[in-house]
Amino acid sequence: MRFILTAAVWAVILALVSFVFSIRGMESGPIDKEVKEKHAEVSFEITATFSVEDDPFALNIGDKKSAFELVLDGQTVFSAEKGINDRVSFTTESFELSTGKHELFVKANPSDTRISQAVRVQVLLSGNPISSETYWFNPGQAVNAAHVFEVTEKGSQNEH
Amino acid sequence: MFNYKALILTCLLMTVSVCSAEITVAVSTTQIYNLTYNIAGDDAKVLSILAPGQDPHTYQPVTKDIETVQNADVIIENGLHLEGKNWMKTLAEDAGKPLITATDGIIPLIMDKDGTKVNDPHAWFTPRNAAVYVNNIAKALVKHDPDNRASYISRAKLLLASLKSLDGWIRSEVSVIPPEKRVLVTNHDAFQYFATEYGFINTAPIGCSTGSEVGGGVTPQRREMVVNSIREMNVRSIFFETTINPKLIREIAKDAGISIGGSLYSDSMGDSGTPGETYIGMMRENVIKIVRGLK
The missing domain is CATH 1.20.5 (Single alpha-helices involved in coiled-coils or other helix-helix interfaces)
Incomplete structure (x- = not known):
C-alpha cells in the first residue's frame, strides 16, 4: 500500500x-x-598573390586534390585546379548563412616557393564588404587560412 | 606420439607471419634509401646497396648485393648512369626482376664528359626533383603492396610538404649571397642541378664522375682553368665533398689563395647519427655551409 x-x-x-x-x-x-x-546572403571575394597551376610537389597518385579550395563551415564550397590568377580578385556565389559565427577556410598550394604568399579574404553581405583580412605565408609554406567571422542582424564582424 | 600442441603453435606462427608479411625494397643509393624509408615506414623493409660514404660511380657489387636484390620485391635505382656501368640494372636483370628508375620524368641537365654530352645523374640535389623521386617510389610501393596504399600515400604527402618547405627555405637562405658571389666550386660536377635551380655558377676540377672508368681525374689544364676562374670571379671559399679525397681541393685553394668552406654531402649521405643521415638534413647542412662560405 x-x-x-x-x-x-x-x-x-x-x-x-x-x-x-x-x-x-x-x-x-x-x-x-x-x-x-534570420539568414544573410554572404559571398566571399578572394585575392591571392599566386596563380593556381600544377604543383611540382603534389603526389600524382589516385585522387587528385584541388590546388585551391574554400571550405565554409566544414563544407567545400569552391575548388579549382587552375584558372586563378595572381592578384586578380574573384567572388564566389552567395551562400545563405544564419546569424552567428562562421568559418571560411582557405587551402592552397602555391607552386612558386621563392617568395612569401598572401591571400585576402573579404566577406560580402549582399555585395557590400563587411569584413576583410589578409593572411601571409612564408616561402614554401602551404596556404591554410581560417577566416572566422560573425554574421549579425546588422552585418558581419571579424573574429580572430 | 604426434605433438598436436607443436602443430597448432606452428600454424599460429605461420598465420602471424603471413598477416605481417612486409615487402622488401632494395635501392641503390643512400639518398633513395632515405626517401623510400620515409614513404615505407613500418610497412616495408628497405635495404640500400650502398652504405653512407660509398661512391655510386665507382662501386662494384659484391655477393651480398646479389642476394639482396634477388630477395627484394621492389628494386629502385637512381638512373641517368649514376650507378657506374649500370650496376644496379645488371643486378636486377640477373635476378630477373623489374627495375624502377627514380629519376623517370626528370628533365636531365646536360654535362660535358671528355668532350661528350651526357645526362647529369645528380638530379636529387633540388627538392623539386626529389619530389619526382618521391612520386616514382610511392607509385612503386603502392603497386606492389596495395594493402598499405593509404599509409604510403599519407607518408609521401608529408614528405612532399617537407620538400616544398625545404625549397622555400633554400631560396630564402641563398638570397643573402650577392648574385656575383654565387660561384660554387666543388670536387666534381655534382651540384649542377642545385646551382641551376638557385642561381649559382658551378665549376669543378673533376668531370661528372669520380671514377677513372669515365675518364675522371683532373688534367693540369682543367686545374689551371679552375684556379683562374676562382681568381677572376673573386670566389671567397671552395668546398670538398664527403665521398672524395679533399687533397686536390686543398691544393687548388692554396694555389688560388682562398679558404675552404667545408665538406658537402654529394654522392652519398652521412653516417647514421650525423646531420646528413636524412635527405633534408643533408640539404640543410650543405646550404648552411655554402651560405656561410660565400656570403
Missing part, C-alpha cells in the same frame, strides 16, 4: 513538472524559431 502511494505521488510530481516545461516551451518556441530563421 505504501509503495503504491509513493508511486502515485511521484507520478503527480512528474506530471506537474512536464506540464510546466511544456507551457514554457510553447512560450519560447516561436522566439527561437524566429532567431533561427
Whole structure:
C-alpha cells in the first residue's frame, strides 16, 4: 500500500513538472524559431598573390586534390585546379548563412616557393564588404587560412 | 606420439607471419634509401646497396648485393648512369626482376664528359626533383603492396610538404649571397642541378664522375682553368665533398689563395647519427655551409 502511494505521488510530481516545461516551451518556441530563421546572403571575394597551376610537389597518385579550395563551415564550397590568377580578385556565389559565427577556410598550394604568399579574404553581405583580412605565408609554406567571422542582424564582424 | 600442441603453435606462427608479411625494397643509393624509408615506414623493409660514404660511380657489387636484390620485391635505382656501368640494372636483370628508375620524368641537365654530352645523374640535389623521386617510389610501393596504399600515400604527402618547405627555405637562405658571389666550386660536377635551380655558377676540377672508368681525374689544364676562374670571379671559399679525397681541393685553394668552406654531402649521405643521415638534413647542412662560405 505504501509503495503504491509513493508511486502515485511521484507520478503527480512528474506530471506537474512536464506540464510546466511544456507551457514554457510553447512560450519560447516561436522566439527561437524566429532567431533561427534570420539568414544573410554572404559571398566571399578572394585575392591571392599566386596563380593556381600544377604543383611540382603534389603526389600524382589516385585522387587528385584541388590546388585551391574554400571550405565554409566544414563544407567545400569552391575548388579549382587552375584558372586563378595572381592578384586578380574573384567572388564566389552567395551562400545563405544564419546569424552567428562562421568559418571560411582557405587551402592552397602555391607552386612558386621563392617568395612569401598572401591571400585576402573579404566577406560580402549582399555585395557590400563587411569584413576583410589578409593572411601571409612564408616561402614554401602551404596556404591554410581560417577566416572566422560573425554574421549579425546588422552585418558581419571579424573574429580572430 | 604426434605433438598436436607443436602443430597448432606452428600454424599460429605461420598465420602471424603471413598477416605481417612486409615487402622488401632494395635501392641503390643512400639518398633513395632515405626517401623510400620515409614513404615505407613500418610497412616495408628497405635495404640500400650502398652504405653512407660509398661512391655510386665507382662501386662494384659484391655477393651480398646479389642476394639482396634477388630477395627484394621492389628494386629502385637512381638512373641517368649514376650507378657506374649500370650496376644496379645488371643486378636486377640477373635476378630477373623489374627495375624502377627514380629519376623517370626528370628533365636531365646536360654535362660535358671528355668532350661528350651526357645526362647529369645528380638530379636529387633540388627538392623539386626529389619530389619526382618521391612520386616514382610511392607509385612503386603502392603497386606492389596495395594493402598499405593509404599509409604510403599519407607518408609521401608529408614528405612532399617537407620538400616544398625545404625549397622555400633554400631560396630564402641563398638570397643573402650577392648574385656575383654565387660561384660554387666543388670536387666534381655534382651540384649542377642545385646551382641551376638557385642561381649559382658551378665549376669543378673533376668531370661528372669520380671514377677513372669515365675518364675522371683532373688534367693540369682543367686545374689551371679552375684556379683562374676562382681568381677572376673573386670566389671567397671552395668546398670538398664527403665521398672524395679533399687533397686536390686543398691544393687548388692554396694555389688560388682562398679558404675552404667545408665538406658537402654529394654522392652519398652521412653516417647514421650525423646531420646528413636524412635527405633534408643533408640539404640543410650543405646550404648552411655554402651560405656561410660565400656570403
